[in-house]
Amino acid sequence: MFQDKKILLAITGSIAAYKSILLTRLLIKAGAEVKIVMTPAARDFVSPLTLSTLSRNPVVIDLSNNESWSNHVQLGRWADIMIVAPLSCNTMAKMAHGLCDNMLLATYLSATCPVVVAPAMDEDMWHHPATRNNLQLLESYGNKVIPVGRGDLASGLYGDGRMAEPETIMQFIQEHYFINQDLAGRKALVTAGPTYEPIDPVRFIGNHSSGKMGLAIAEELARRGAAVQLILGPSSVNTTVAGIKVHKVQTAQQMFDACLQEFAGADIAVMSAAVADFTPVTTNAEKIKKTAGSLTVELTKTRDILKSLGKEKRQDQVLVGFALETNNEKEFAREKLSSKNADMIVLNSLNDEGAGFGYDTNKITIFERSGLELPYERKPKQQVAHDIVDRIVNMLYA
Known part of the structure; x- marks a missing residue:
């Protein structure tokens, strides 16, 4: 710039x-x-x-x-x-x-x-x-x-x-x-934050995602001219950047439904939310009382948003997924790139200092469908978002 x-x-x-x-x-x-x-x-x-x-x-x-x-x-x-x-x-x-x-x-x-x-x-x-x-x-x-x-x-x-x-x-x-307006006239779909899967009215299954990375990507896309639909899970982050419409959701199913509704009209889709892999089979209508015995919660898999969008993806769309791993990081990232029919996977590891949930910084490696692997140093998440969007633009206009 x-x-x-x-x-x-x-x-x-x-x-x-x-x-x-x-x-x-x-x-x-x-x-x-x-x-x-x-x-x-x-x-x-x-x-x-x-x-x-x-x-x-x-x-x-x-x-x-x-x-x-x-x-x-x-x-x-x-x-x-x-x-x-x-x-x-x-x-x-x-x-x-x-x-x-x-x-x-x-x-x-x-x-x-x-x-x-x-x-x-x-x-x-x-x-x-x-x-x-x-x-x-x-x-x-x-x-x-x-x-x-x-x-x-x-x-x-x-x-x-x-x-x-x-x-x-x-x-x-x-x-x-x-800022280059290289995405003027384009439409983007971004997911951010965690999902909360309710066990009862006061308890849920969730994770530590803050939504900061997804928000930074949404803001970078908007500054460069894209009209952004941000599907945001439970998070305290907010934005004042023009060009972003926020849809707040709680559960993986709600996020799935919102993404499916917006995906067809999007040129770019970035799935950066930390969606729960499992959700309780049943949700108690009343608070579960603490008893002397143990509590068993039966779980079932949630809908795989990235894989579902990958099946629907057109040639003119760019689909980006995230992989947060703790071991065999590169192997899992490459496998995810193939199995989800994504164009790009952004890998970050909980083993890297200053990366992952809650931090203002991140350290990523980008894997592209072409076989390209691009490692980056740890940076503020706003700068990481800039790097990611640069690769999206390159892919979109290739």
């Missing part, structure tokens, strides 16, 4: 400036061309030499060096986007009121590209009414503000005011400016 994009990174005087080193590295690694402008105060926190080495461009700080002047107008017109990270309380106030006493501010005031800011300051400064007013002014000018984080601050306090992490900034820029 960042390939050949022109990024102007503006750095102000804040202890969070150290994060700009990693942000620069990530942008360059993603294929962007990066130029950097700093306030004089920023030199106290991060070395221009380090940044110029990483960005492969001279760092601009002063309006002139007694021999020539830095063309702030040209710099502001060169960029596809200007990112101010970190944005200090002082520079925020100057930007909000149009002050122009350094090269960074002159560049900002003459920039014709979108401007995104990532504030960083102590909690009391962040919550001060003057700061809130300045932030509203900046947003009223059309600038985008990346929310601050909550955590340990340079003052020793714990609270709001931490600059967003470089990975979060990258994701924000990508989602708001550089």
Whole structure:
């Protein structure tokens, strides 16, 4: 998404400036061309030499060096986007009121590209009414503000005011400016979360799925233009991304029925829900009382959603399944790819640290019908979703 994009990174005087080193590295690694402008105060926190080495461009700080002047107008017109990270309380106030006493501010005031800011300051400064007013002014000018984080601050306090992490900034820029609408006009079906199979009115058979991975996939599909039908099992996750219609279900049978209804109209189907394999044969209408003896619950298999959709799948549809395994992972994933008539199986293992239920990260290997096997490193689930959708797009337009 960042390939050949022109990024102007503006750095102000804040202890969070150290994060700009990693942000620069990530942008360059993603294929962007990066130029950097700093306030004089920023030199106290991060070395221009380090940044110029990483960005492969001279760092601009002063309006002139007694021999020539830095063309702030040209710099502001060169960029596809200007990112101010970190944005200090002082520079925020100057930007909000149009002050122009350094090269960074002159560049900002003459920039014709979108401007995104990532504030960083102590909690009391962040919550001060003057700061809130300045932030509203900046947003009223059309600038985008990346929310601050909550955590340990340079003052020793714990609270709001931490600059967003470089990975979060990258994701924000990508989602708001550089997302390809390569799925515009397409329809997608996604399942997410667990299913709960009732034993009685208060007890059920379920699992630890949070629904985070499926939601991330649904949001990625929607951002890239698809109209998404999300079949969501019992889960606390929710979304504000436009283009997603959520259908809430409880049981495997309800999820099966909803998928069968939506599948025919879908170009893409991603079955990421952790559907119960078994459900009680009978459900007690009243709560089962605890007795001295044991309790036996007879179970029966649930309908296999992925296999059922595989039987109905057309040539122009892409069907994706998930495999969460604890042993013989690759063998089971390949077998599932074949037996379910899927186009792709996404494997993750409970043996991998930071993968599986409940985590904000995942580590996957993608198996495709063509025989391709693609392992990925552990990443935030939003980035994993991006990788998965990239492969879906590649398959859809092959």
